[in-house]
Amino acid sequence: MSVYFYGCITLDGYLADKDHNLDWLYQTGTIEETGYDNFYEKMDITIMGRKTFNEILHMENPHLVYHKTENYVFTHAKELAVNGFKPVSGNIAEFVKNISSTKNIWIIGGTQILAPLLDNDMVDKMIIQIAPVLLGAGIPLFTQKEVLKRFYLEELNQYGQFAELVYSKCRN
Template identity: 55%
Template sequence: MAIYFYGCVTMDGYLADSQHRIDWLHQVGSVEDTGYDDFYKKMNVTIMGKRTFEEIQNLPDVEKFYQATENYVFTHEKELKVKNYQAVEENVLDFISKIDKDKNVFVIGGNSLIAPLLDADLFDHLIIQIAPVILGKGIPLFTQSEFQRFYHLDQVRQFGQFAELVFSRKAPLDLPIS
């Protein structure tokens, strides 16, 4: 199993504005401007937080989103009104431990999911796009406990107005010696 984060942040590191909205993202470009489609073809499972799901659930044709994957939303709701999405009410680390080891997991969003996965050192790949926007305040991408994690920069690409940084986990023997 490989666990991926793929998402876009502002230049000052925010996933969303202080109201948990991503309207700013749609003003800069679209998914067609990125390498998202190629990335998604490699995924088997998506997980997201409730607020991320709320952001997409009212979009037109939402049931067509993530058709090729098993999709899980971490929420206290028992059922979701959108087909193809399953509500999950358990700890993300416990849930991840039950996923088939042959599957690729795409963490779509929610720093409440990202932080515990980082704390447990479970991300294999971080694909971070940076949009040319500064919000000043909002919901940061990284809110994990204080620690050091090292990743290898595999690739830097430009898609329209987006800069994309592709990182993969560094093996412990590859860490710098201090």
């Protein structure tokens, strides 16, 4: 099993503005300008939080957004409004530990899902695209516990206005 974070942040490290708005991202570029399609083809499972899922609800044909993967949403809701997304709750780290070791898992969106996995040294690769935008405040990508975690830079790409950094976890 490999656990990936793949997402875009601003130059000052935010996933969204302070109101959880992503307009800054949509105004910067499109998914077609990135390596998204190649990345998604390698994924078996997506895991996201409710706020990220709410963004999907605003898309045209949300049931087709992640059509080839098993999709889990950490939420207190018992049901979700879109087919193909399963509500789950509990400890994210325990949930991921129980997934088959043959699966590639994409952590989508926010720090509430990512931070516990970083705290438990469970993120194998981070693919972070950086948009040429400064927000000054917002929802940061990293909020894990204050413990040194080392990654090494594998690759650097440019997609339109986006810089993409591909990091892998340092193995001891």
